[in-house]
Amino acid sequence: MNCQSPIVVALDYPTMAQSLEMAKRLDPSQCRVKVGKELFTTAGPAILDELHKLGFEIFLDLKFHDIPNTVANAVCVAAKAGVWMVNVHASGGRRMMETSANALQKLDHKTLLIAVTVLTSMDQSDLIEVGIDLTPEQHVKRLARLAQSSGMDGVVCSAQESSILSSELGKDFVLVTPGIRPAGSDQGDQKRIMTPTQAMAAGSHYLVMGRPITQAADPIAVLTQVNRDLGVC
Numbered sequence: 001m002n003c004q005s006p007i008v009v010a011l012d013y014p015t016m017a018q019s020l021e022m023a024k025r026l027d028p029s030q031c032r033v034k035v036g037k038e039l040f041t042t043a044g045p046a047i048l049d050e051l052h053k054l055g056f057e058i059f060l061d062l063k064f065h066d067i068p069n070t071v072a073n074a075v076c077v078a079a080k081a082g083v084w085m086v087n088v089h090a091s092g093g094r095r096m097m098e099t100s101a102n103a104l105q106k107l108d109h110k111t112l113l114i115a116v117t118v119l120t121s122m123d124q125s126d127l128i129e130v131g132i133d134l135t136p137e138q139h140v141k142r143l144a145r146l147a148q149s150s151g152m153d154g155v156v157c158s159a160q161e162s163s164i165l166s167s168e169l170g171k172d173f174v175l176v177t178p179g180i181r182p183a184g185s186d187q188g189d190q191k192r193i194m195t196p197t198q199a200m201a202a203g204s205h206y207l208v209m210g211r212p213i214t215q216a217a218d219p220i221a222v223l224t225q226v227n228r229d230l231g232v233c
């Protein structure tokens with residue numbers, strides 16, 4: 001399915017049934033979907049088959065962070081399952097990312113390999129508590145440069161960093177941005193947020209949206225409006 005929309009809907013549900021109920025209301029030409037830790041832990045790899053059968057491209061968001069051998073093998077299993085995108089934590093370091101990128105290159109699968117920089121739920125005070133005396137933007141830049149030179153296709157960052165990363169790392173380096181909130185929607189636990197239109201103008205390639213769509217009274221209306229505002233679909 002060739003999807004023109006940059007929206008990736010986060011299917012953060014506690015059961016496979018609930019996630020499939022939402023997926024069946026969505027149209028794979030209007031969005032991609034993300035399977036994260038909650039859904040994968042309850043449903044296992046079977047959820048990937050079910051969503052593929054419905055025609056969706058899938059971002060498998062398990063944020064792998066472990067020794068190089070373990071992460072590279074996990075990334076390859078994900079690629080063989082046919083997912084469109086998979087992610088690891090950039091803070092796992094160069095050898096972890098390079099080993100994963102090299103292992104993936106040997107396969108015949110075109111899965112995008114993306115590194116998480118600084119979680120969008122974190123601000124400067126959270127970084128200080130874990131021993132990082134940099135602003136979120138400085139730390140994102142450092143990790144994104146490391147990710148790029150380690151062979152990653154792109155990074156997960158907040159849209160607040162998209163503009164600077166786009167100009168420093170080039171327009172082809174994929175920027176996946178969660179923490180997307182249409183004007184007036186609940187911020188929840190996200191700290192570094194932007195609206196969909198602002199995020200695209202800043203240089204984001206893909207916008208991850210969960211609760212603003214999945215918890216809405218009419219999820220399809222929200223998705224349709226966002227796509228319309230962005231001039232796609």
Ligand SMILES: O=C(O)c1cc(=O)[nH]c(=O)n1[C@@H]1O[C@H](COP(=O)(O)O)[C@@H](O)[C@H]1O
Pocket residue numbers: 010012036061063087116118119120121156157178179180188190208209210211212
């Ligand atoms: O890798 C991610 O997808 C991710 C990284 C990050 O820094 N922040 C972040 O929110 N996410 C994911 O993006 C989704 C955001 O969901 P909402 O806050 O409900 O829109 C969740 O599924 C998070 O797990």
